[in-house]
Amino acid sequence: MTARIVVVGSANMDLVATTPALPAPGQTVLGHGFTTVPGGKGANQALAAARAGGDCTLIGAVGDDAFGTDLLTGLRAGGVRTALVRTVAEPSGVALIAVDDAGENQIVVAPGANARLTDLRAEELAAIGAADVLVAQLEVPVETVAAAARAAREAGVTVMLNAAPARPLPADLLSTVDLLLVNEGEARALAQRRGDRIDALLDLVPRVVLTLGAKGASYGDRDGLRLDVPAPVVSAVDTTAAGDAFAGAFAVAWAESRPVADALRWACAAGAVCAGTLGAASALPTFTQIDELYGASA
Ligand code: ADP
Numbered sequence: 001m002t003a004r005i006v007v008v009g010s011a012n013m014d015l016v017a018t019t020p021a022l023p024a025p026g027q028t029v030l031g032h033g034f035t036t037v038p039g040g041k042g043a044n045q046a047l048a049a050a051r052a053g054g055d056c057t058l059i060g061a062v063g064d065d066a067f068g069t070d071l072l073t074g075l076r077a078g079g080v081r082t083a084l085v086r087t088v089a090e091p092s093g094v095a096l097i098a099v100d101d102a103g104e105n106q107i108v109v110a111p112g113a114n115a116r117l118t119d120l121r122a123e124e125l126a127a128i129g130a131a132d133v134l135v136a137q138l139e140v141p142v143e144t145v146a147a148a149a150r151a152a153r154e155a156g157v158t159v160m161l162n163a164a165p166a167r168p169l170p171a172d173l174l175s176t177v178d179l180l181l182v183n184e185g186e187a188r189a190l191a192q193r194r195g196d197r198i199d200a201l202l203d204l205v206p207r208v209v210l211t212l213g214a215k216g217a218s219y220g221d222r223d224g225l226r227l228d229v230p231a232p233v234v235s236a237v238d239t240t241a242a243g244d245a246f247a248g249a250f251a252v253a254w255a256e257s258r259p260v261a262d263a264l265r266w267a268c269a270a271g272a273v274c275a276g277t278l279g280a281a282s283a284l285p286t287f288t289q290i291d292e293l294y295g296a297s298a
Pocket of ligand 1: 150182183184211212213214215216217231232233234236239240241242244245267268269270271272273274
């Protein structure tokens, strides 16, 4: 049976300008290139799950503008169900990104439509209740994430929270999370005590996946299971969205009830394919690409 994944999260258009040097406050600099790149952690993780073979629905919001149309078109082309993505009277979410020749960047995110996802309607709650796994991040209002997680929990649906970008989490949200997915920076921000990060996070939630970039990923749960999985070795050209590729693939593997060690290895392969490919959403790997690297690294 195909893994049913519902993602509640953001969709943004990234507006990326390259420049010899980043502007100081009040300064104007001439850049040398410009691209628009669809992004937002919600949209990226939904695409990642769909490309990894999941049946994936995104719940989110875009603006009634050209970026909104482009974002929806890209999601549909990637196989994501978009019937529950609202179009609202607010600009689409954008990230204004300047990157200099040394790779240093400056980013302003204007959430726009994403901030308008302040309620969940009956059909959205029904979709969550019919899923195998709910995936959420923190780029839409946290009250909405908490309401989605509550609906999932009541229906016996696994709640996977990617706590990114890092921010304090309300207790009512934490109490509904089955699986917390964080990178090292997010783990540091959330862990309330020093020492082993996973142990500290297990004070908050029953299961933790910690991604470690080129070092792979670790898992821990309150039953005492601990796993460390190395990432396949790739020549990394662009790690943008590697965490999203990992999240989407892990959600699919978890929904398929694969053993945790396999799910981790498969998701690490997804993150590694993405890190070894230029681009963000366009670098999110397909099922076949993930399986190839997964098989090669066995
Ligand atoms: P984020 O992108 O959220 O900061 P990480 O950097 O931890 O997250 O990357 C997520 C996953 O992507 C890692 O767990 C790993 O599986 C894979 N990955 C990231 N960078 C590399 C790399 N340089 N080589 C191989 N795999 C990588």
